[in-house]
Amino acid sequence: MISDTSRDPEKPYHRDLPTGTKQEIASYIAAKEALYAPFATKSADGMRRHGRKEDDIRTRFSRDADRIVHTKAYARYIDKTQVFYLVQNDHITHRVLHVQLVSKIGRTIGRSLRLNEDLIEAIALGHDIGHIPYGHTGEACLSLICEREGIGAFRHNVQGVRFLDEIEDQDLTLQVLDGILCHNGEAYDSGIAPQMEKTWDSFDAEIESLIQGGEESAPMTLEGCVVRFADTIAYIGRDIQDAQEVGLIDDATVLPDRVREVLGESNPAIIDTLIKDVIEASDSTHRPSIGYSPAVAEALAELKRFNYKNIYNHPQVTAQHPKIQQMYEAVFSAFCEDLEDERKTSPIYTDFIDTAWTSRRYLAGAAAPEIVRDYIAGMTDRYFEHRFREIVLPTRVDWRF
Known part of the structure; x- marks a missing residue:
């Protein structure tokens, strides 16, 4: 065994980098962020509730992503199903794969719009942590009980914040927690402008409003808006692919004409179309917003209606x-x-x-x-x-x- 005689044996082991190396890393990050779009979120903007010491070679949002990955709640993604619960098939999407897809798609969009990829990654990895057994069906069941018990409606986005901010006490930044709270990929969004003037007080008030049945707001950052769109892009075609995998939709089922003409006929084609359209239609420089072009937004809304009719509300899915x-x-x-x-x-x-x-x-x-x-x-x-x-x-x- 190699002994380390340079440290105090009474103190916990801690390896630090030479000052010059840390300065080089900090200079590289600063130079990279200098190229961000005007409305991108800088790492120094990250606000922590408890203000614990920041002494790391990672950016604040990169540290948040690491904190999320190391939580017990994140580990439990591995056996939380996406749409098809009570199905024995290792090829259908589970939450652990979905959040990775959202992260990859979000970072591709964010890189193209010169946004903060570390922030996008952290929000994407944490955005579904509040989902419970049997997905949205389980959420509806638990919500009925919670309202009866007088503790308010159950919302998985609120629960995700609760796990990270309260139960496991990770002291994440406001920007990351806000992105998790406002990630609603099920919404019919054709475009979102961030609500940038949020504080810890307004964030806490929004959580209370959601518990009482209110609607969530837009995220406070462009990066949070990107994740909201990436969530939809990740699941909309993948759910069709999974439905085919389990036999709910057969190969003869045809997507609506407008969907096939505008978005494509396969999950890879749909993802490619939506990513490129978001990049082209969004504005991270002048009037900050993330969105689709009108034609793509209409086709996507029709595809969502198709999925609800043929997948999410299918009698075989809702029977249990x-x-x-x-x-x-x-x-x-x-x-x-x-x-x-x-x-x-x-x-x-x-x-x-x-x-x-x-x-x-x-x-x-x-x-x-x-x-x-x-x-x-x-x-x-x-x-x-x-x-x-x-x-x-x-x-x-x-x-x-």
Whole structure:
């Protein structure tokens, strides 16, 4: 073993770069950002809620991306499905792949518009962290319970912020959290202008408004607007591809004429068309906005209608909703009882409350229904199913007479 005699053995190991090397890195980043478009977000603009010390060779937004990737919530992307839950097929899209696609698409657009790619990457990687078991169906089920419990509607974008800002206490920048909060790729946006004058106070007020049923605003940065568009570009054609993979749509199903003529007939063609159109139609220099041309916006709206009719609202996709609601009711009720009775051996304690990664400050301020909501929201599809079976099925006993 090589010994390091240059450091104090009483202090934790910390390797620092020579001052000259750090200055070279800082100069390179400054020169790169000097080429940004006038309304791009500079790394120095990043605002942290708690203002922890910044002493790193990474930019603030690059550090945020790293913090997100190392969270427990990010690790659970691996078994959170996108559209097709309860399907045994390793080739359909899961959240972990979707956020990577959004990041790649967003960075391609951002690079072409001379925007901050580090900020785009951080927002993209974190934007779906609040999604729960069984996607939007699960969200609707849990929201009904939350409203009944008096803790407000459940919104996955709010939950994503809650995981990162409160439960795992990552102290991310306002710009990244705002992009996650305002990422709604399901919206029919033909163009967005950023709402740049946001503060921590207005951000917190927007979260409260969303919980009470309000609508989310536009992101505060052009980069956040790019991710909102990249989200749609990543899923709109991919969902058709996945629907074909599982047999929901056969090869004979034809896209609407306008969609085929304007956007293309395959996922790669649709992605290529939408990316190039956004780059051409957006303005990062004079009147900041991200958008599509009118013809592409109309074709995309028609494609979304096609997807809702043939995929998202298809009877085979929605048929399990009543059973899933029953599952959520059973799981929520069981863990509320565990909290009330302080059953310390319950998974809500061992896998959530008593873990090293759950913030004590969060736990001190959260009511019991909120803790149960957040525990369930963090579950993967497989873990949720396991806990449900554990609750409703009798435990096997090895009787010996």
